[in-house]
Amino acid sequence: MxxxxxxxxxxxxxxxxxxxxxxxxxxxxxxxxxxxxxxxxxxxxxxxxxxxxxxxxxxxxxxxxxxxxxxxxxxxxxxxxxxxxxxxxxxxxxxxxxxxxxxxxxxxxxxxxxxxxxxxxxxxxxxxxxxxxxxxxxxxxxxxxxxxxxxxxxxxxxxxxxxxxxxxxxxxxxxxxxxxxxxxxxxxxxRATEQRGSIYAKTFRGISIYLRTPRLRGLLALNLAAAAASSMVIVNTVVYVQSKLQRPSTDVPFALAAFGGGSMLVALLLPRLLDQRPDRPAMLTGASIMAAGLLAGAAVATVGGAYEWPAFLLTWFGIGVGYSMTQTPGGRLLKRSAASPDRPAVFAAQFSLSHACWLVTYPLAGQLGARIGMAPTFGVLAAVTVLGLLIAWRAWPASDQDELAHEHPDEPHLKAHLEEGHRTGTRSHRHAFTIDEFHPKWPDDQ
Structure with a gap:
């Protein structure tokens, strides 16, 4: 690495x-x-x-x-x-x-x-x-x-x-x-290019590209899953450790370190894994691990007992593993899904939309933790994580490929573009596909 x-x-x-x-x-x-x-x-x-x-x-x-x-x-x-x-x-x-x-x-x-x-x-x-x-x-x-x-x-x-x-x-x-x-x-x-359209269209160009790309719609759903799981950690760790477990404030860093340790372990191992496997299975597996970790947290909070503290640390470690597995490959999807001139706008869209997920899940985790207790809060956030996982599984096709065969209208300004990539017909060719001025819509058969 x-x-x-x-x-x-x-x-x-x-x-x-x-x-x-x-x-x-x-x-x-x-x-x-x-x-x-x-x-x-x-x-x-x-x-x-x-x-x-x-x-x-x-x-x-x-x-x-x-x-x-x-x-x-x-x-x-x-x-x-x-x-x-x-x-x-x-x-x-x-x-x-x-x-x-x-x-x-x-x-x-x-x-x-x-x-x-x-x-x-x-x-x-x-x-x-x-x-x-x-x-x-x-x-x-x-x-x-x-x-x-x-x-x-x-x-x-x-x-x-x-x-x-x-x-x-x-x-x-x-x-x-x-x-x-x-x-x-x-x-x-x-390679900057002057984009046509109003300031509004330019401002939301990155979000428009993002939402018209199936794999990025899947990434957005996984952002929601990751936000739900990490919000439980960030917002409620101190409450769980000091209020529920009645442990000193000096134990809070150990809980956060368990989450960070799981995340770091996966970050070290992930490059070799992604050399051999595609992004989609790894990221969906990560979201599944987060959901399982939250459900385990609900069980730990309900049962309690003498082993609640080590079980809690193990739960945080598992959620950290799933979080890193879900989040780390996201940059690869953004890189594949935007041409160089559009990349800043698409990365900005990811930044904005992912933080919109946290804008929802942060107060949700805090309010639920204060009103209904830790175990039910774990359950609700696990449900949000599973929802994100299912939407991602549905929105992001398993057969996702970089290069797609597609047709263009018979228009003069597209003739030069048709010579790019591998020509497959009079009005069709195949190349690495991204949403841009030549490709305003994802191919329907993909």
Missing amino acids: LGVLANRTYRHLFLAQIIALVGTGLATVALGLLAYDIAGPNAGSVLGTALAIKMVAYVGIAPVVGAFANRLPRRAFLVAMDLIRAAVAVSLPFVTEIWQIYILIFVLQSASAAFTPTFQATIPDVLPDEKDYTRALSLSRLAYDMESLVSPMLAAALLTVITFHGLFAGTVVGFLFSAALVVSVRLPQS
Whole structure:
């Protein structure tokens, strides 16, 4: 897997990703302490609102940026977003009012919503080989999991020698280092083409391509399944450990580490698996494992007993395994489903639509956990996961192929295009199929 780091451009981008993630993790811890410093007992409400603002920014901003990102110099754009995030982090220690937190969080997360899908869409052009790209996806998954484990520990260590305001300085340094690493490499520019139509059509072009592609409709359903399972972990771990199990707060990281450990294990093993098997069976299996893990969690919460804590950790580990197996290959589907000029818009669509799923499942997990208890909440989220799995199984054909034979209308402007790929008839040919101006609709017989 580490062989892809021999590519200097990717190595610098990967390091930029890790450093920015650690900086973001430090900011998350510092923001919680800042909210408590300002709002006291109402800090939970402040953080809940900040999380909602984050998701609204992700869902609303990403498609707008994706519509025009392929027309902008990638390196300058990514550096600008890092600098905006650094500027917000510099401002946060000086906040004295709750409304100021909300405004700065919206700006920070809007910059992240612009940075992340553009960054993700750049990697396939840096690593065009499918095997290399698969390994890069696994490394990216490992980076996210490591951040969830390392950032809280690093923050705890730093807080022994500095105040929480100092954590924001770490965030600033992270974003500045990320910008410096991006500046240090030359990035391939996507082959930009001027898209016809209104601003509305350009803004939603990525989502339109996404929803007209069967495998991506399946991916969206699997995003829902993954959001349901991960929301149970992210939202209710602390409640389950401290309220239901009556264990100390120091045990919460162990539970989150069990989830992250399962995810990391699969990220290490997945590249070799995907070298031999297609994406669809692996991702559907991952969703099935998540559903089984949630049902197991319902049983553990109902039965209880002396072994509830180790059973709970094993459940979280299993859900982490399924989550990584479902999420990691998603970038391969996006790469296969969009031509280079449309890739930023399609990655932005994935970013926006997947976070729309979390926008639904986060409050669902929180409200159900508080109102009906842990065991029924496990059951409801397992049902949502199974629903996503079934929709994906139905929407994503088992016979999914990259190259499809298809016909075109007998129109003069299509004659040159018909010479591309393998000609199969007067008005038909076969090639790697993506939704674009020549192919507005997926072939009906596929």
